[in-house]
Amino acid sequence: MSAPKKPRSSKAAGTRATKAASTDRASKTKAEGKPAAKSAAKKTRTRVPAAVEKDGQNPFRAVMRRSRAPEPATLVIFGVTGDLAKRKLLPAVFGLWQDGLLGSAFNIVGVGRQDMTDEAFKDFAITALKESKETDAILPGSLEKFRELLYYEFGEFGEDDVYDRVRTELDRAEEEHGGRKNALFYLSTPPSLFEPISNGLGRLGLADESEGWRRIVIEKPFGRDLASARELNDAIHRVWDESQVYRIDHYLGKETVQNLMAIRFGNAIFEPLWNRGYVDHVQITASEDLGLEGRAGYYEEAGVVRDMLQNHLMQLFALTAMEAPAAFDADAIRDEKVKVLRAVKPIPRGRVGSVAVRGQYGAGAMYGEKVPGYRQEPGVKAGSRTPTYVAVKLEVDNWRWQGVPFFLRTGKRLPKKVTEIAVVFKRPPLGIFPGGLERNVLAFRIQPDEGVSLKFSSKTPGQEMVLREVVMDFRYDAFGAQLESPYSRLLLDAMLGDATLFPREDEVDHAWQIVSGLLESWEASAGARGKASAPDLSSYAAGTWGPDEADELIGPDRRWRRL
Ligand SMILES: NC(=O)C1=CN([C@@H]2O[C@H](COP(=O)(O)OP(=O)(O)OC[C@H]3O[C@@H](n4cnc5c(N)ncnc54)[C@H](OP(=O)(O)O)[C@@H]3O)[C@@H](O)[C@H]2O)C=CC1
Numbered sequence: 001m002s003a004p005k006k007p008r009s010s011k012a013a014g015t016r017a018t019k020a021a022s023t024d025r026a027s028k029t030k031a032e033g034k035p036a037a038k039s040a041a042k043k044t045r046t047r048v049p050a051a052v053e054k055d056g057q058n059p060f061r062a063v064m065r066r067s068r069a070p071e072p073a074t075l076v077i078f079g080v081t082g083d084l085a086k087r088k089l090l091p092a093v094f095g096l097w098q099d100g101l102l103g104s105a106f107n108i109v110g111v112g113r114q115d116m117t118d119e120a121f122k123d124f125a126i127t128a129l130k131e132s133k134e135t136d137a138i139l140p141g142s143l144e145k146f147r148e149l150l151y152y153e154f155g156e157f158g159e160d161d162v163y164d165r166v167r168t169e170l171d172r173a174e175e176e177h178g179g180r181k182n183a184l185f186y187l188s189t190p191p192s193l194f195e196p197i198s199n200g201l202g203r204l205g206l207a208d209e210s211e212g213w214r215r216i217v218i219e220k221p222f223g224r225d226l227a228s229a230r231e232l233n234d235a236i237h238r239v240w241d242e243s244q245v246y247r248i249d250h251y252l253g254k255e256t257v258q259n260l261m262a263i264r265f266g267n268a269i270f271e272p273l274w275n276r277g278y279v280d281h282v283q284i285t286a287s288e289d290l291g292l293e294g295r296a297g298y299y300e301e302a303g304v305v306r307d308m309l310q311n312h313l314m315q316l317f318a319l320t321a322m323e324a325p326a327a328f329d330a331d332a333i334r335d336e337k338v339k340v341l342r343a344v345k346p347i348p349r350g351r352v353g354s355v356a357v358r359g360q361y362g363a364g365a366m367y368g369e370k371v372p373g374y375r376q377e378p379g380v381k382a383g384s385r386t387p388t389y390v391a392v393k394l395e396v397d398n399w400r401w402q403g404v405p406f407f408l409r410t411g412k413r414l415p416k417k418v419t420e421i422a423v424v425f426k427r428p429p430l431g432i433f434p435g436g437l438e439r440n441v442l443a444f445r446i447q448p449d450e451g452v453s454l455k456f457s458s459k460t461p462g463q464e465m466v467l468r469e470v471v472m473d474f475r476y477d478a479f480g481a482q483l484e485s486p487y488s489r490l491l492l493d494a495m496l497g498d499a500t501l502f503p504r505e506d507e508v509d510h511a512w513q514i515v516s517g518l519l520e521s522w523e524a525s526a527g528a529r530g531k532a533s534a535p536d537l538s539s540y541a542a543g544t545w546g547p548d549e550a551d552e553l554i555g556p557d558r559r560w561r562r563l
């Protein structure tokens with residue numbers, strides 16, 4: 001599906017019109033109820049410091065090596081005071097910078113609604129880096145140099161002033177870097193603000209690429225159903241060309257998700273087996289031990305289908321089931337993912353009961369400690385029907401996968417954190433030994449203990465030909481390298497203009513087409529049955545592997561892997 005082209009001439013006109021207006025706006029002061037724009041003339045900036053090196057070597061340098069460094073650029077993070085920015089984005093950018101991967105001219109403009117000076121923001125960001133578990137080991141002197149890259153702007157995202165001030169920041173960055181005004185805009189805000197921010201950037205001409213590249217990174221969830229995802233795509237395309245849009249799914253930035261492609265398409269032995277002739281079924285699991293972690297406001301609106309299934313799990317599915325792309329480039333890979341998503345048998349409302357199960361955790365125990373049920377979590381509405389677990393059976397109508405079910409499951413408060421793709425092979429056609437009729441399993445452990453294992457049957461030592469299952473295990477830590485944060489990988493890719501690991505418009509659309517039948521069916525049944533009884537929302541105790549109905553979904557001749 002090709003994206004509508006942005007109307008270049010009208011955008012250029014918009015840029016000219018708003019330039020004059022910006023001079024007026026910039027002179028408004030906080031006394032007038034608007035934050036004062038910072039004058040480019042008055043403010044001096046220190047040159048961007050080079051990454052900290054020890055004896056010419058950064059001892060924490062990541063394995064991520066790229067053949068080119070990004071051009072001088074400004075990263076503008078909208079929603080920089082939020083949870084994601086504090087815990088993941090700022091540490092990811094810091095890690096890239098400390099590893100010397102961001103080039104010599106780079107800075108960050110945080111944008112929020114809170115009134116804060118640059119200095120207060122620098123303190124905020126440094127505290128976030130010190131507190132986040134995701135921050136790389138900090139080298140001596142590194143934080144002091146990193147804080148010099150940080151600036152802050154604030155305002156109402158529905159009004160023009162804040163974008164005008166962002167533009168002033170880009171002008172200033174250009175003066176310092178002596179280059180073009182390249183900018184990556186990262187929307188780390190609630191989804192309701194994606195469209196207003198995109199529009200604001202468009203109104204002020206900030207999507208126009210005549211003075212440097214301009215790209216927009218959009219967080220998930222992308223829409224709350226098929227219709228709203230399409231509306232959001234349309235709104236985004238009124239401002240941006242698809243080539244400027246980076247919809248982020250952090251699972252695609254995980255090393256081991258990329259390794260799935262490397263193993264499938266970088267070896268000759270797997271592909272001949274990767275089809276209905278040999279594969280019995282595939283299980284894709286993203287199990288979380290955590291509960292809500294204070295995100296009830298968001299999660300009550302989203303639930304597990306929008307939070308995990310529509311995006312992360314559908315991406316893992318697409319990478320597992322797609323055909324080999326002709327090349328490792330953005331369009332070749334995204335084309336293949338779209339093809340297989342299109343081949344998934346739709347789940348109309350009437351079939352939902354037989355192919356999907358959802359549940360909500362009740363009180364239980366995690367690692368020996370009692371934990372409350374979902375409805376007792378702070379911020380959750382009494383009698384909430386928000387699902388925290390979903391399992392679904394997908395069938396793919398193509399030659400490769402006809403008759404091979406893909407079982408996807410994800411949930412919160414399951415016994416442990418583990419993400420895995422398991423390709424379960426058919427049993428041997430004939431059993432000539434005692435035992436030995438087990439199914440072989442090739443399992444990609446996405447996290448933790450990243451690696452790949454092959455389970456097969458072997459003779460046990462002794463006089464008898466008795467077989468037992470054994471596991472051949474490759475652990476990713478054999479490379480001896482620290483794994484890069486997915487946000488680091490994806491941020492750097494976006495800075496380099498590489499969209500390979502970002503879902504394209506049509507991928508998001510097809511993923512929504514698959515899951516929207518589930519949502520419609522469950523939401524309609526909630527309306528019909530009222531809040532009190534909810535037969536299609538099963539309960540499971542925290543610390544267990546989800547509702548019993550999920551076992552029925554995969555059974556009777558198959559069972560979920562106990563991980
Ligand atoms: N947190 C996470 O682990 C993950 C988050 N995401 C996605 O990332 C995005 C950001 O998430 P998260 O950081 O958790 O969200 P938060 O709720 O923590 O808020 C993000 C930012 O948006 C600002 N904000 C909120 N409401 C408004 C408003 N009405 N007007 C202006 N600014 C507003 C917040 O400002 P203030 O600080 O003043 O409230 C904050 O700066 C979301 O799209 C989320 O779905 C994706 C994966 C994981």
Ligand SMILES: O=C1O[C@H](COP(=O)(O)O)[C@@H](O)[C@H](O)[C@H]1O
Nearest residue numbers: 220250286288290307308312419
């Ligand atoms: O996007 C999200 O992902 C996390 C799980 O991510 P992981 O990298 O830790 O596996 C999930 O907890 C969160 O609810 C969701 O918004």
